[in-house]
Amino acid sequence: MAKNEVPTVAPVKNFKVPGFKASGISCGIKKTGRKDLALILSDTPAECAAVFTANKVKAAPVLIDIIRVKKGVTRGVIVNSGNANACTGTNGLLAAKRMTSAVEKSLGLKTGEILVSSTGVIGVPLPVEKVEKAIPELLKNLDNNGLHSATEAIMTTDAYPKKAVARARINGKTVTIAGMAKGAGMICPNMATLLSYFMTDANIKSPALNKALKTAIDASFNSIIVDNDASTNDTAMIFANGACNGAEIKANTPEFAAFSRILNDVSLKLAHMIVRDGEGATRFIEIDLTGAASLQEAKRGARTVAESQLVKTAFFGGDPNWGRILAALGRAGIKIKEEKVSISFNGVPVVKNGLDTGNEDRAAKALKTHDVKVKIELNIGKHSTRLWTTDLSYEYVKINSAYRT
């Protein structure tokens, strides 16, 4: 697959969820005139849950959402792209609140019923009056098919909109989960802000929703590495409005498992699209690590390999350089016995019991693909993990060294 083509996931048909409307318009924050303002709105109050950036430097909208989402109920979220409203101090907090109250007032909602996200350049005051002026048009465009426009409006340097939808029969009703995401664009935003929103018509309360979301995010957005930086704005939210009219899905039931499964599926699809669209990415690399002493050690080991500049540049060059992987594992701070480690690239064993297998030529040939599977067997414990990353290319350096103008 060529770089930044839309990946070969199933085409998104019926990208809509009963009881949700959305819109995406241009309000003039982006100089290009592209869409930069989105609204996702539930017809009725929706149960909600969210996961935010672990970065201690949090953007203004994140600080506001953290408080509002505690109520567990919301009507929706307004999102702008082109400006992150991060590192903007007290004025940034006021601007974020003005974004939400503009929507709340127009719709006759109470203060706090709308959430807010921003993505884009850091440290520049948000031109909130542009948002306020555009509210009538934003509301006018609300539509059951509006998730497509909304997905476009949250993009920054994403090469394509990222959306996925899945349905399942649960409690005798068809439950839909639609998800949208943006990320991996780093020219205008200062890092790869990840925003994702999940809309479902399931009947599920906030605590269970929270549990399902955390599990899904951990295995998807928290298992991908484009660069090693966590943004000030990273946000994942889920809204459940119960419009499917099914019985309540309670935690730790088979119904919950079914719900969780489709949420994981949607979330993982979006996360993979973000990796494939990674700045300058020419490879989609899966790191599959098994046999670690603990789950935490499995994750730390895989992450250290995935984050290594030397590993990433080797993959860019198609070099089956297993020494760099072994060395990354060695400095990961995990239990490792060199003489027990085995490594393969796309099925070709390159290290067996810590030693070269002599398969370098075969491995080099096997690496002439866009998608690369790295299998690492530590063979000292029972814990495993998988994560996904990109290579490190000239293009990455070009994009990220470009002066922001």
Added chain:
Amino acid sequence: MAKNEVPTVAPVKNFKVPGFKASGISCGIKKTGRKDLALILSDTPAECAAVFTANKVKAAPVLIDIIRVKKGVTRGVIVNSGNANACTGTNGLLAAKRMTSAVEKSLGLKTGEILVSSTGVIGVPLPVEKVEKAIPELLKNLDNNGLHSATEAIMTTDAYPKKAVARARINGKTVTIAGMAKGAGMICPNMATLLSYFMTDANIKSPALNKALKTAIDASFNSIIVDNDASTNDTAMIFANGACNGAEIKANTPEFAAFSRILNDVSLKLAHMIVRDGEGATRFIEIDLTGAASLQEAKRGARTVAESQLVKTAFFGGDPNWGRILAALGRAGIKIKEEKVSISFNGVPVVKNGLDTGNEDRAAKALKTHDVKVKIELNIGKHSTRLWTTDLSYEYVKINSAYRT
């Protein structure tokens, strides 16, 4: 300064130490025919101390040295370049021992009196017979002025040999410390193996020597970041043969402080040379972080900034992108209050109390230099640190993605 020119440190005159001989020759490991075998030899048994890689995957010579150095006395070290003798299993250990015993036998020394290092490609058997055949020539070339040749022989892709020397009057005698290092070459070795050797004629015992070495390495080689990878072979050694005939330098005395000062000086000079010679480096970046809650947090914060791909690419592009620095600090896992952080680039304040100063144009102009000073004030505690790193350039990607042939 243009890339990879010899940096403007004081020219190395009198790069020799009383009572030490050295030589550097070609034994045929490097296909280019360049020097690849070095010997440093003290005329008499020398007190010694060493610091080795923290990587759990350790090369064969490191495993041998760790045991031998415990005796605290050695006659010297044999070093080959062109092959790291790492990830080579039991045969690798045998090969490393054969290197040392070849020297020991020829000189009538006991087993274990010579140490050994290797640097170069990982996972390939060391052609130890080439080393053995070259021993007569290696010994024939031993000379009081041989440190120059030895420094050349430990190079891999280093653009220039790295050497420094300092002298001080201690206990009424002139004490010399000479240091050599190699590093930052990553084409042939799989990562930036750092080797450094310090020779001194001071009268100082192994435990005190060990203390001085650890302090010096911590503030120099452990405070530089070229990539984020720690090699399987990293080694720093110091040999003290007492040839200055001074009184013993004991730990925690003014004489020890004087000794430590010149060792730190030599070590820091070598470390800076390694950063300046970093693969593809177009900038020499100093991160000066103050006001952290603890020394450990200061180091972790500075390191997270220095290791960020987004920070490094921004510096390559001359972009005064303080948002990336603030975000890196935010995810460093240290105490930070956004509203207290100040940042300057080459003296131009870009962030004050967490907010943009509006000095972007001035900062961009100030960044048009090879040497960049980044000052970060956290303003929450009393601890500070300094470290040095490079930018991340096209050339870095080119060099490190090149297939090893």
